[in-house]
Amino acid sequence: MAFHGHIHVERQIRRLTESTNMPLHDSVFRMHPQPGLVLPRQPGQPWNLGIVDAERKLARGAAPANKGADLEGTLLWLRAQGVRTLAILNETEQGIDREAELALAAEINLQTVCFDWERMLREKNSGGEPQWRRFRALVEAGALYVHCVWGVDRTGATLARVRRELYGWTAQEAFREVRSYGFAFETPVQDLQPYQKAVLSYFDFYLEDYAPLQPGHPDHTACLVREETAIGD
Numbered sequence: 001m002a003f004h005g006h007i008h009v010e011r012q013i014r015r016l017t018e019s020t021n022m023p024l025h026d027s028v029f030r031m032h033p034q035p036g037l038v039l040p041r042q043p044g045q046p047w048n049l050g051i052v053d054a055e056r057k058l059a060r061g062a063a064p065a066n067k068g069a070d071l072e073g074t075l076l077w078l079r080a081q082g083v084r085t086l087a088i089l090n091e092t093e094q095g096i097d098r099e100a101e102l103a104l105a106a107e108i109n110l111q112t113v114c115f116d117w118e119r120m121l122r123e124k125n126s127g128g129e130p131q132w133r134r135f136r137a138l139v140e141a142g143a144l145y146v147h148c149v150w151g152v153d154r155t156g157a158t159l160a161r162v163r164r165e166l167y168g169w170t171a172q173e174a175f176r177e178v179r180s181y182g183f184a185f186e187t188p189v190q191d192l193q194p195y196q197k198a199v200l201s202y203f204d205f206y207l208e209d210y211a212p213l214q215p216g217h218p219d220h221t222a223c224l225v226r227e228e229t230a231i232g233d
Helices: 009-019 071-080 098-107 117-126 130-141 153-167 171-180 194-202 218-231
Strands: 050-053 058-061 085-088 111-114 144-147
Touching (some): 117 130, 117 194, 153 194
Antiparallel strands (some): 050 058
């Protein structure tokens, strides 16, 4: 399904919802309003999809084209849910073509805003933080889908900081949600990589409070289930 000339977006969305048996007005935010819920993947959905705030229509997940997903179909699916803006935290990397996403999103009237994760880290340490202020404004406006490549590290870090600053969560509460999306849940603290430590520092979670989940713990079991159903192999 390719677009040529003028795009009849609403017609394309209607065809998508019919092909996936999703009622046009029953968005994922209406059907799954629970905050922090990681959703098993259904046709059209991005991998590792989760609801951050149903009222704001704020969602998170992996890049729309990750794991060979149909970029066009996934972007149309997001738009059908009421998403109007994509906050993109990845470059062109790991097989994900960011430029293709930007071009196709523009064709179907999705706004895109790209962020430089390394710059966000530097700005947090130096003050000012124009990138963070812009990201937070997008969150507050809503109708937003936040993603990096896998929807785990960069996505987790920025939204954990949102949880702390906008929702009043503690560092431990924010960390538990970060981990539920696949972040280092079995990794001993001494084996954490620099990029993982950067994720934790971005929302002021201290390494001395970190501990891996042990098999048999309810959160460990939940992480395994979510990894299998929402992220895949």
